[in-house]
Amino acid sequence: MISKYQNLGQIGNNRPARFVAASAVILYFYFILGGIVASVPMIYAIVRNPYSIYDPLLQENAIEFMGKYVNPVANYIFSNLAIYFMLAGAFIAIKWIHNRPFGSVFNNRGKLKWSNFWIGFAVFGILLAIGTGVDYIFNPGTYKLSFDSSKFWYTLPLILIMTPIQTTTEEIVFRGYIIQSFGLKVKNGLLLSVISGVVFTLPHLANPEVYASNKLGVFSTICMILNYFVVGMVLAMITIRTNSLEAAMGAHAVNNLFCFLLVSYPDTALPTNTVFYTTNFDPVSGLVSVIITAGLFYAATAFVIKKTDKTMDGNRHILN
Template sequence: MITKYQDLARIGNIKPSRFTASVSVILYFYFFLGGLIVSIPMIYVLITNQDALFDPILRTDAMGFLNKYISPVTNYIFTNLSIYFMLFGAVIAVKWIHKRPFGTIFNYRGKIRWSNFWIGFAVFGLLLAAGTGADYFLNPGTYTFSFDASRFWYTLPLILVMTPIQTTAEEVVFRGYVIQSFGVKIKSGVLLSVISGVLFTLPHLANPEVYASNKLGVFSTVCMVLNYFVTGMVLAMITIRTNSLEAAMGAHAVNNLFCFLLVSYPDTVLPTNTVFFTSTFEPIGGLVSAVITSALFYLLTVFIIKKTDKTTIATQP
């Protein structure tokens, strides 16, 4: 019986042609179909609003155009829907191309172990809260109370439902499918984690945070990019170490919920009404925080899961 997470692809068909077909399907669903979905609001604005069609900002600042003519809620919905298409592609790839149960993306049991999800959710959430609290203590002047009841409660159900699905889609592809696919040939957990971190970083290079960091210099941009890499790598490490995807799913979900509901910052990829807003955007400090948070998350989560679910912990990182 195959129980090691990075070996689970062997349950299904692992011919090279199957991986080629699967990657093609996932990319098609994400970039083409998902791209069509996310462009619907912009196309609608350009058709119905002549001022928008001839606005110079359309040629110089696409993100500024979206923020000017498309409501944050609409942008949030269609961006998430585009990522859902990536998940559809992954389901097709695993179930019908590789011909193995889709549940093996999560663990060898084939079913989500929710206790591990909530452990990852709680540990990462508490670390985020502690880090934000420390930052507020050091820089209280950068935080403002931005809570708008009418907007917050209106979008809360939407965010609570759509965000965990979005983060799960990314975990299924960038952790689950990537680790298991490369695991057919690569045995090193560290190397698999690096590959996952790199591939997770690539689509995030289009985020407005990266463009904003360019204004602060090359080193800040590098730190911003490394922020995504560190996060992606540690989520891969915890997936391999616990032989399951659930803890990474929980951590990713609480990270995005924290950003969309509690504390926002300038140039965030999906602006929503949060309880607090911080005017500080420091990629260097953010990277330091990400490294510390990731290290603590890994150590604490492995320790807790080892105590509560001894059947899932791998013997090697």
């Protein structure tokens, strides 16, 4: 009977060759198949506007290029669909290559515990709101109301449906599969969290925020990169601490929903019409904020889940 989250990788076939095959499938589905899907809007833009290939933005800033030639809603949809291919690859890898229940990636019960999801969602959401409020107090001139009712209500259903699937996919791969795979050899929870944070950071290095921070200097770029690492690490830590993936799923979901619906900023990866827009892009102060938020999130979420678990009959282990 397995109780620790990081040991759930022991279930099923965990021979080294299986991990090589599983990783290859996940990478193929994400980078090859997903990459083809993600490139559809850009290909459409170039076909419809042949002279756009001479636009300097195509080489200098792909996000601005897409915003100029492609409907942002279409770009949002295809970008998310590309990540869904990673989910398909993860499902195949866990279910049929490792021959273990897909539910084991969430916890040792084999099914989602929604209370943990909503705890992570609520705690991280509250901390985001407080952090944004503090930033507004110190930088009120950088915020403006950007709400456009026709665009907002049109995209709201898409964002509410597609974003949680996207964030859950990333949690399944970058937290669940990574922690459980490395957990077969690495027993230290902090080291596992560091590994998860590093792997989570790697694909985000291509985000436009990193490119934008590079214009501000090397130190700003390092801080921007560390933003991703700290988030990835603390989500891994809370996953290991609570022996379940749901709290990290909730936190990741509310973070992205907050960025896509409430407050946007320059050079965001997927521009959408939000209620507010801030021009304040400071990776250094952002890193300080992320570290504080991450620490408070970990402490509060671990405390609340521990208290609720005492009153719930949720400690049965059905995977063995």
